[in-house]
Amino acid sequence: MNGPEIPGVVIHRLPMYARALALLQAEGRDVISSLELGQELGVTPAQIRKDLSYFGRFGKQGRGYNVQQLIDRLRSILGLDREWRLALVGVGRLGQAILGYGGFSPQGFKVIRAFDSDPDQIGQILDGVRVESVANLEQSLRETPVDIGIVAVPAASALHVIDVLVASGVHSILNYAPIVNRAPPGVHLRQIDPVLELQSMTYYLKQRENETDTPAID
Amino acid sequence: MNGPEIPGVVIHRLPMYARALALLQAEGRDVISSLELGQELGVTPAQIRKDLSYFGRFGKQGRGYNVQQLIDRLRSILGLDREWRLALVGVGRLGQAILGYGGFSPQGFKVIRAFDSDPDQIGQILDGVRVESVANLEQSLRETPVDIGIVAVPAASALHVIDVLVASGVHSILNYAPIVNRAPPGVHLRQIDPVLELQSMTYYLKQRENETDTPAID
DNA sequence: GTATGTGAACTCTTTCACAGCC
DNA sequence: GGCTGTGAAAGAGTTCACATAC
Numbered sequence: 001m002n003g004p005e006i007p008g009v010v011i012h013r014l015p016m017y018a019r020a021l022a023l024l025q026a027e028g029r030d031v032i033s034s035l036e037l038g039q040e041l042g043v044t045p046a047q048i049r050k051d052l053s054y055f056g057r058f059g060k061q062g063r064g065y066n067v068q069q070l071i072d073r074l075r076s077i078l079g080l081d082r083e084w085r086l087a088l089v090g091v092g093r094l095g096q097a098i099l100g101y102g103g104f105s106p107q108g109f110k111v112i113r114a115f116d117s118d119p120d121q122i123g124q125i126l127d128g129v130r131v132e133s134v135a136n137l138e139q140s141l142r143e144t145p146v147d148i149g150i151v152a153v154p155a156a157s158a159l160h161v162i163d164v165l166v167a168s169g170v171h172s173i174l175n176y177a178p179i180v181n182r183a184p185p186g187v188h189l190r191q192i193d194p195v196l197e198l199q200s201m202t203y204y205l206k207q208r209e210n211e212t213d214t215p216a217i218d
Numbered sequence: 219m220n221g222p223e224i225p226g227v228v229i230h231r232l233p234m235y236a237r238a239l240a241l242l243q244a245e246g247r248d249v250i251s252s253l254e255l256g257q258e259l260g261v262t263p264a265q266i267r268k269d270l271s272y273f274g275r276f277g278k279q280g281r282g283y284n285v286q287q288l289i290d291r292l293r294s295i296l297g298l299d300r301e302w303r304l305a306l307v308g309v310g311r312l313g314q315a316i317l318g319y320g321g322f323s324p325q326g327f328k329v330i331r332a333f334d335s336d337p338d339q340i341g342q343i344l345d346g347v348r349v350e351s352v353a354n355l356e357q358s359l360r361e362t363p364v365d366i367g368i369v370a371v372p373a374a375s376a377l378h379v380i381d382v383l384v385a386s387g388v389h390s391i392l393n394y395a396p397i398v399n400r401a402p403p404g405v406h407l408r409q410i411d412p413v414l415e416l417q418s419m420t421y422y423l424k425q426r427e428n429e430t431d432t433p434a435i436d
Numbered sequence: 437g438t439a440t441g442t443g444a445a446c447t448c449t450t451t452c453a454c455a456g457c458c
Numbered sequence: 459g460g461c462t463g464t465g466a467a468a469g470a471g472t473t474c475a476c477a478t479a480c
Contacts (some may be wrong), residue, residue: 015417020398033461042400043460046451053463061462062458078417079424085372098412103373103396145424148416155321163453171426172419174244174412178321180238182260183367188422190415194316194392198294198327198366199233201390204406205365206297208389225471251439263439264473271441279479280438 004111010051011078016041017048018074025067028093033064049162080108087113087146087170089161090153091121091131094176098152099127117157141168151175228269230297235266235290243285251282252300280365305331305388307348307379308371309339310328312394316370317345331364335375352379359386369393378405 001180020040024032033047052058052070055077059065086104088095088111098104099111115134116122124131132140140216149165151158151173158177163184165173172188174180178196183189238258252263256283270288271293277283293299298396304322306313306329316322317329333352334340342349350358367388371379376395381402383391390406393399396414398436401407 007449011421012414012418014421015414016398018417019396019414023398025327035461039238040400041398044451045240046453047449049461049463050450057463059462060458061456062460064461077421079420080417084416084420084423093315097311100311103413105417107413107417108337109413148419157258172423178237180241180259181234182258188419188421192410192412192415194410195321195325195327196230196237197392197410198302198322199236199298199325200230201366201392201406201408202302203229203232203298204297205302224454224474227471253439260474264475267441268472273456275441277440281480282439 010054012041013051014074014078017051018071018078018080021067021074025071028096030067031064032067034059034069035075037065043065083110084148085109085146085205086111086148086150087115087141087165088129088152089115089134089137089165090151091116091118091124091126092152092154095152096126098150098176099129109148111150113140113143114143115140117153137161137164137186141165141170145169148172148174151177153177155179162187223227224272228272231261231265231269232292232296233298235269236289236296236298239285239289239292243289248285249282250285250288252277255283301326301328302366304329304366305333305359305366305383306347306368306370307333307352307355307383308369309334309342309344310335310370310372313370314344316368316394317347327366329356329368331362332360335371338417352382355379355382356386359388363387366390366392369395371395373397380405 016205017037018023020037021032024040034048038045038048041155049059055073058070059071086109088098091099091114095114095116104111114126114129114131115137116131121131122133128157150173151161151165153161155177158175159182160181162173162175166184166187170188174192175192176192178193181189181191221395223348235255236257239250252266256263256266267277273291276288276291304327306316307349309317309332312331313334317332322329329347332347332349333355334349335352339349340351367383367390369376369379369383369391373395376393376397378399380391382395384405385400389404391406392410394410396411400410
């Protein structure tokens with residue numbers, strides 16, 4: 001029944017394609033070739049065609065892709081043609097920034113529950129969401145399930161919160177805490193980790209400096 | 219003069235190794251094998267050994283790696299043994315969460331400048347950093363350079379801000395705005411993009427649902 | 437005995453290049 | 459003529475397996 005397994009790298013590129021296409025559409029574009037889309041994204045046209053070929057044949061030879069149609073197909077493939085319910089754990093500064101961020105909702109990601117351990121926060125309504133006690137997390141999520149959990153608590157409690165989310169039936173988690181990623185089997189855990197990004201960027205910064213300091217001796 | 223080019227994937231894994239090692243050290247561990255470190259991280263021991271072998275020979279056969287020594291070597295390779303100065307552009311909710319985040323400073327990443335376009339914010343002092351007008355960005359950064367720029371402005375202005383940062387001599391940028399990534403040549407641009415993460419997570423969520431809905435017919 | 441470091445084998449991913457179609 | 463879709467080739471990255479060292 002299953003088609004061939006589709007590489008994870010391919011899945012990861014599709015949302016970018018969808019985003020670029022939406023932009024092009026907003027500019028009034030209604031047909032585009034893999035070459036142009038590739039230039040837009042800094043990606044080879046062959047890669048775009050190969051990626052899309054995993055899912056079907058969406059283009060017209062000699063012409064390119066219909067922008068609207070391709071957006072629709074990508075959104076359907078990725079499951080972006082419906083709403084997904086999220087629960088946020090941790091409403092500190094970061095959690096509040098997440099709640100207030102206007103970029104999730106238009107993409108169909110609705111944060112419908114929020115949890116915290118701070119008694120001063122519990123009961124507050126932040127951006128239309130009532131903050132519940134994290135002590136009720138499991139029971140509360142069993143009553144009203146969500147599709148995805150967002151973890152925005154300090155590193156020290158993140159592993160515990162992730163365990164509780166999993167126990168509550170949440171298998172897809174977006175984690176902002178800087179922990180060592182140890183997803184239990186069957187759990188889809190993604191990290192948002194600016195420190196890790198910075199810590200690999202510095203390698204290249206250092207390289208650049210070294211190049212400048214010691215000009216190559218030919 | 220240059221050694222062989224080291225794959226980017228390898229560089230990206232090193233900060234995780236360093237983080238796991240720091241944790242192990244805090245637990246009092248002072249020697250570790252690639253097997254154990256791999257179990258900690260969910261990575262094969264061969265991968266760890268191969269990754270490290272790009273940079274030298276840090277272990278002792280029959281014994282493993284000295285935790286402290288390996289941390290020091292990794293930090294030196296990545297350039298984490300010094301301070302890096304950052305400039306933040308955009309002090310809205312997200313920008314303020316970034317300024318207030320306690321996780322950068324202990325790792326040597328100091329946000330020393332902040333910029334915004336909102337007249338109500340300009341002149342304010344947030345977490346010890348005076349907010350300057352984004353109109354002065356280029357001049358200000360030319361006077362007091364930084365190593366890395368952080369972009370936390372709305373998507374509509376992000377491309378412009380990135381251009382100005384580059385013009386100001388900042389070639390390493392961590393961008394939080396959901397844009398189509400088009401780094402000018404020679405610029406090291408990294409995206410922090412939770413929406414993109416969610417949009418690929420849903421593919422797997424959908425898969426899981428389909429599997430559950432239609433049990434396989436053997 | 438035990439675990440590293442590393443060529444060789446393997447697997448995954450990207451790119452090429454062209455037949456087929458518009 | 460122009461661009462897609464796709465096998466085949468090339469290139470990257472990972473894992474194996476073992477000689478080597480402690």
